[in-house]
Amino acid sequence: MKTTSLDLRQRIVATYDEGKWTQEEVAKRFRVSLGMVKKLVLQRRRTGRIEARHRFSGRKAKLLPERGQEMKGLVAKEPDITLAEIKARLGLACTIPAIHQVLVKLGLTYKKRRSMQPNKTGPMSRKSDVGGNEAKAGSTRRGWSSSTSRPPRQT
Incomplete structure (x- = not known):
């Protein structure tokens, strides 16, 4: 819902202040709700201002x-x-x-932190002394050779 412009708010209050019209008639004339007119009159009476009060809208905090x-x-x-x-x-x-x-x-987080530095971890697998295709040969399935691209035929 859009906020009513300050200009329209001023015209509503000024018209009501003339004393010639009731709040209902002012609402019909400016095509706003009766509640809007009542709200503006009451807000001006309490605060002396008729500007929108967005910062005061919404639910109030329970924790002070x-x-x-x-x-x-x-x-x-x-x-x-x-x-x-x-x-x-x-x-x-x-x-x-x-x-x-x-x-x-407040800048407080619930994240658990270690009280000391974590231990260094070693390598996860052993390094082999062989390199190239010889190292890869141990990782292929039995019956496969590095020169063929398909499994041996079953008879």
Whole structure:
């Protein structure tokens, strides 16, 4: 749904302020809903402005920033704590993904990291002393020779 332009908002409020028309009549005149007119009048009364307030729309966060700091302290004490344990210990009334999102915003990740460098691994197979076709001959199936491209005939 498109946002109503600021110009139209100003004309709606100015027309209503003249006092000659009711909110219903203003809505019909400008072809907007009655709720839109009511919203603009109430918003102006509360805030003094009639601009769109997109940044205030949507669902409000259940976890406030103070709770995030509590979570950060808990994770610092116990780095291997699970999200469910964080929820239980702090008595949070939110979902586990909400806890995850707060921790990510705080720069904390749940990725396990090794505490020491991994050991170097050796080569996975032995090197053979032979090179070229001789080395490949040991890897062919029995009955095949390196000079033929098909298996021997069965009689």
